[in-house]
Each structure stands twice: as structure tokens, then as C-alpha cells.
Amino acid sequence: MIDRTNALHEALDQVLPTVDGVLGLKSGPSGIVAPYLYSKEQPGELEALAIWPKMPVPDTLKIIQKAHPEAQFAVVCRGCEERGIVEMVKHAQLNWNNLTLIGLQCTQDEALFCRCAKPYTTHSKVTIGEPVAGVPDPVTEGFAAKSQTEKLAFWKEQFLHCIKCYGCRNICPQCFCNVCALEDEKWVENGRLPMSLPPMYHLVRAMHMTAKCVACRECEETCPADIPMAIQFRLIARDVEEMFGYETGASIDQKPPQLLVLEEGEYERTGLPH
Amino acid sequence: MIEYKNVLTTCPYCGTGCALHLQVLDGDLVGVLPAKNHVISQGGLCIKGWNAHAFVQHKDRLRTPLIRKNGTLVEASWDEALTLVAEKLGAVKAESGPDSIAVLTSAKCTNEENYLLSKFTRAVIGTNNIDHCARL
Numbered sequence: 391m392i393d394r395t396n397a398l399h400e401a402l403d404q405v406l407p408t409v410d411g412v413l414g415l416k417s418g419p420s421g422i423v424a425p426y427l428y429s430k431e432q433p434g435e436l437e438a439l440a441i442w443p444k445m446p447v448p449d450t451l452k453i454i455q456k457a458h459p460e461a462q463f464a465v466v467c468r469g470c471e472e473r474g475i476v477e478m479v480k481h482a483q484l485n486w487n488n489l490t491l492i493g494l495q496c497t498q499d500e501a502l503f504c505r506c507a508k509p510y511t512t513h514s515k516v517t518i519g520e521p522v523a524g525v526p527d528p529v530t531e532g533f534a535a536k537s538q539t540e541k542l543a544f545w546k547e548q549f550l551h552c553i554k555c556y557g558c559r560n561i562c563p564q565c566f567c568n569v570c571a572l573e574d575e576k577w578v579e580n581g582r583l584p585m586s587l588p589p590m591y592h593l594v595r596a597m598h599m600t601a602k603c604v605a606c607r608e609c610e611e612t613c614p615a616d617i618p619m620a621i622q623f624r625l626i627a628r629d630v631e632e633m634f635g636y637e638t639g640a641s642i643d644q645k646p647p648q649l650l651v652l653e654e655g656e657y658e659r660t661g662l663p664h
Numbered sequence: 665m666i667e668y669k670n671v672l673t674t675c676p677y678c679g680t681g682c683a684l685h686l687q688v689l690d691g692d693l694v695g696v697l698p699a700k701n702h703v704i705s706q707g708g709l710c711i712k713g714w715n716a717h718a719f720v721q722h723k724d725r726l727r728t729p730l731i732r733k734n735g736t737l738v739e740a741s742w743d744e745a746l747t748l749v750a751e752k753l754g755a756v757k758a759e760s761g762p763d764s765i766a767v768l769t770s771a772k773c774t775n776e777e778n779y780l781l782s783k784f785t786r787a788v789i790g791t792n793n794i795d796h797c798a799r800l
Binding site: 446457613 | 667669670687689694696699701708710714
């Protein structure tokens with residue numbers, strides 16, 4: 391197998407002169423990795439190119455693209471990041487036409503680390519590395535197998551540790567509302583730890599991630615309390631797929647269910663009260 | 665040329681020493697990203713760290729020292745402010761002795777700053793009255 395870093399270098403050498411910038415990862419002081427916009431004016435910077443640990447690249451791309459809507463960017467993205475970009479395009483957060491995607495395929499180890507069902511890209515024309523199959527998510531499956539009482543006890547215990555850093559919201563590329571319900575005292579009480587039950591912060595987030603979460607697991611990775619919150623998003627994603635036939639980040643054309651006006655019959659199919 | 669980079673730094677708020685990235689877009693500070701493979705913070709931050717960029721260009725941020733004159737805070741130069749503080753500390757020391765002065769250091773200071781504060785307290789003022797804000 392060709393080394394992914396070498397292959398990525400070759401691909402970036404080709405694309406760099408043709409765009410206004412290439413968003414990838416860069417190794418900084420002490421090998422700490424962060425997103426960086428490589429430019430043709432400073433190709434030498436590519437010597438510090440990094441691929442791991444992954445970062446919330448779609449969110450960074452949004453910041454750059456909002457400031458430069460006309461610019462052409464290439465972006466190095468993994469499967470989850472590509473799905474994130476697709477979903478953000480559909481919610482008018484990114485411009486699809488000004489992007490060149492360079493798909494970085496995850497390794498088996500990386501997929502296991504993320505408990506990822508789709509560790510590969512599907513839209514990127516240029517791909518780096520060999521795609522590997524998705525892996526099971528024992529954490530989510532373990533939770534799903536619990537009884538209702540055990541599930542409630544599990545979340546009560548987990549949310550007890552939440553320090554309300556808002557990191558899961560901040561790092562989430564799909565959290566982009568201008569006005570955030572989590573900053574509204576009507577929903578989330580200020581200045582109280584552990585948070586009162588029911589944990590509205592997490593319930594609101596769970597609802598807002600419906601048909602949006604692309605399973606990148608950035609929220610879990612940044613959580614100082616190690617709350618396995620992706621469990622709830624993944625189970626909701628399963629329901630959304632079943633009810634609406636909607637797979638987040640898969641197709642650029644399929645409208646997200648939040649943006650559809652449902653006909654009477656379709657409503658019944660969702661099983662929701664109507 | 666469009667410029668986006670992350671500047672690795674240490675969170676200024678407490679003594680834990682979490683690392684964070686300051687996101688810089690075209691020379692402007694636009695946000696914070698945690699540092700995933702950092703040995704201390706391991707990709708996490710608290711709510712203060714996540715907002716560590718917010719005060720830098722905040723409109724309420726003090727740009728100069730303020731000296732209270734006739735009950736009103738007036739903008740002053742650093743020279744003026746430090747001279748005033750030195751004179752007042754000197755006067756207190758001359759009048760009531762060095763042990764009438766105490767210094768509280770802070771977890772927000774660097775090791776080097778805390779070292780200097782220790783030297784300042786013991787060698788310049790001449791007292792052992794130095795402690796740390798975390799023991800208040």
C-alpha cells in the first residue's frame with residue numbers, strides 16, 4: 391500500500407497551483423496538529439503536512455469560505471468530513487461549486503478508534519489511500535441492548551459529569567445556528583452544576599442533530615468528561631434513515647427531512663403524532 | 665493571498681495549562697480550537713478556554729491603565745501608573761514597615777512572572793508575605 395502521506399503530498403503538489411488555497415492539517419510546535427490553509431505562494435509549508443489526529447475541517451472551511459465566497463479551495467477530507475461538507479452545503483453553510491475535495495481514506499485503526507461505519511469518501515474525485523470497510527460500534531450497540539431503566543440510569547450518570555463547557559456544540563460542524571437555544575435560559579439553566587434533570591442541554595442537542603449528525607465523533611473527542619454522546623446521535627440517525635430514507639451526508643441532491651414539507655401520507659409513515 | 669492558520673498557545677485563565685489554538689483568518693483572531701494531541705488538555709477545553717479569544721478585541725477591554733482622580737477613573741500611561749504604585753508602596757513601607765505589605769500571585773501568571781513576583785516581594789519590598797490566589 392502506498393503511504394498516504396506521500397500520496398497526499400503528490401496530490402497536493404498538483405492541486406496547489408490551481409486553487410486559492412488547500413485546507414489540510416499541519417503539524418505545529420511539539421507535533422500538535424491543527425487545520426491550515428496551504429497556498430501556492432508558500433508551498434514549502436507543505437513539509438509540515440499532517441493527517442492525524444483528524445480535526446473539524448468542515449467548520450474551519452466554513453469560516454474561510456464565508457470570508458472569501460468567490461475563492462476556489464481544495465480541502466483534504468475524510469469520509470466523515472466529506473459528509474459534513476455535503477450536509478452543510480444543503481443547509482447553505484458552504485458553497486459546493488467552489489470546492490475540490492481530496493478524499494483521505496481512513497485506515498482500519500482509525501475506523502476502530504472512531505467506531506466508524508463509513509470510514510471512506512464517496513464524492514471526492516481524488517482519493518488518497520485504500521478504503522476500508524466500516525467497523526461495528528460496540529459502544530452504541532452495547533447501549534441499545536440495555537433495558538429502558540438501564541438506559542435512563544446510564545445517561546443520568548453520564549450527564550452528571552458534564553461541565554457544560556459547550557465544547558460539543560462549539561466543535562460540531564453541524565451546529566451553526568445564529569441564535570443558539572443552548573444559550574437561552576428558557577432551555578438551559580445558567581450557573582448550575584451538575585445540570586438539573588432532565589438534562590435539557592443534551593436533549594436539545596440530540597434533537598438538533600437529527601438528520602444532521604454525520605458521525606464524525608468530534609463532540610466525543612473534545613468532551614472533557616468523556617461522555618459517549620455520539621450514541622444518541624447514531625441511534626437517532628438510524629431512526630431517520632428508517633423513517634425518511636435519509637442518510638446524512640450521502641447524497642448532495644437528496645433534501646434533508648427538515649427542509650421537506652411532508653404530505654399527509656408521509657407524516658403517517660414517520661409514526662410521529664400528527 | 666488568503667491566510668488561515670492556528671497559533672498554539674496556553675489558555676490564560678487558570679493554572680492547569682490547557683493548550684488551545686487561536687484561529688487566525690487574514691490577520692484577525694476568529695476563534696479557538698482545542699489541541700487534540702496535547703499532553704495536558706488532550707483535545708478538551710472548559711467554557712473559559714473555548715472563549716479565550718473573546719476578550720482580545722472586546723470593546724470593554726482596557727487599553728491603558730486607569731488612575732482614580734477625584735473619584736473618577738482616568739486613562740493614564742504605564743509610566744504614570746507604575747510610578748504612582750511605586751511611590752505609594754514606598755510610602756507604606758517607610759511609614760509602617762515592609763511586613764505591612766503582602767503580595768498575592770496568580771495561577772494566571774507564568775512561572776517566570778511568579779518567580780519575579782517572589783523576588784520582588786522578598787528582595788525589593790523585604791517581606792515574606794507572599795501567597796497564591798488559589799489559597800485565598
